[in-house]
Amino acid sequence: MSLRNKVTLIGHTGKEVEIVNFEKGMKATVSLATNDYYTNSLGEKVEETQWHNLVAFGKTAEIFQKYVQKGKEIAIEGKLTYRTYDDKDGQKRYITEIRVEEVLLLGTK
Incomplete structure (x- = not known):
């Protein structure tokens, strides 16, 4: 992982994990509250x-x-990423995400 773009957070997930399966792998998305x-x-x-x-x-x-x-409760390490897309009305939307490279399970839930 690049040391120039590194994010470390500890928090609780705010919803169930959403999974998308692709031909060559899987993508998981979830929100984290700190x-x-x-x-x-x-x-x-x-x-x-x-x-x-x-x-x-x-x-x-x-x-x-x-x-x-x-x-x-989880701890994550990753990097900050940005992406854009056009919504159904043609408006450009901006998304800030953390691409998780390491996850540590904490707590008892």
């Missing part, structure tokens, strides 16, 4: 949740299919 905490100007502890789109291919996708369910 939480950050800070104290605001009033001294109150605030939780901030960020959602990330994950995509995995091949053996990593197979691990997602077999072992990852909604709410599962």
